[in-house]
Amino acid sequence: MKTKNRITVGWIKKAVVVLAMPAFFMPLAKSQDVALKSNLLYDATTTLNLGLEIGLAPKWTLELPANYNPWEFSRNRKLKHWAIQPEARYWFCERFMGHFMGLHAHVAGYNIGGLKMFGLNENRYEGYLYGAGISYGYQWILSKRWSIEATVGVGYAYLDHAKYPCEKCAEKIGDFTKHYFGPTKAGISLIYIIK
Template identity: 45%
Template structure:
């Protein structure tokens, strides 16, 4: 039986791939900040209307490190953008959704973010909705650009909390709703012409 996360993924993929795609209006990109978390990622953006584009990004981290430290996850993020001038150049406003399935533990994140992640393992699902602001800078040659975006929104997560990062029995099943950053991107973009 297909559960909620599979339905959400299939719906996002169906909507995105039903969009009109044209080589003159498509960009492929990767987020360097996401790579810094050891997460391979790829996004495709396509023009929808004169000032509108749609993007679908996917990130997947299958890695476990020494002492079973991990931030394993798969994340899918569909997004629509309104460009203040013209698509793929200048300022834009965005609205996006996120779905992620995760298994993380044994990690000491900076700035005291999720302090329990150091001593516990969490496994669950996250859904979020957010808004963002970004800017794209074209590089010489018209095929490459650099893009920055920041986003904030509301997330809902349902997860199991386990005694330790390596093993242990389940301590609790929890559900939380919270305000969160929904996007932090510094992307390298290839514009297909």
């Protein structure tokens, strides 16, 4: 178990470095080249999240979102996780406006269980996932600095986790892997254009 905790901390440190790197390039940014965003769907699940989107070319942007949920709820219910999901986006009109298609990768660590709404009430799962997918979205301009965006995506994820009964301090049932194909991204994001 200690090895998994070290890996989790290592991945979080790498994610922070990756997400902080664009800040060094912000002084070079031109009009509407950088945006901060928060996914309201993640907010609804008590997941802390922040995204940075950077203009790369007239019709291309790079989105760098990060999510973190450290909370444990009553009756040993938890949706603990961290995740990063960088995405390259192609905009059909111009960046930060209208329709776009995206290609994303994802990596996450999770410790979830005791949640009836997700069918995870019988067991707890602790592990990692890696994968990629494609997405489609649309962004509406609300004002000079504010926008709202809706996006959905599908793809693949490889899950590697340990399975436990939901009771606290229970012995591990076993180690499992799973190949997942299906929805990999969903968002309704509030966006603030920095530059």
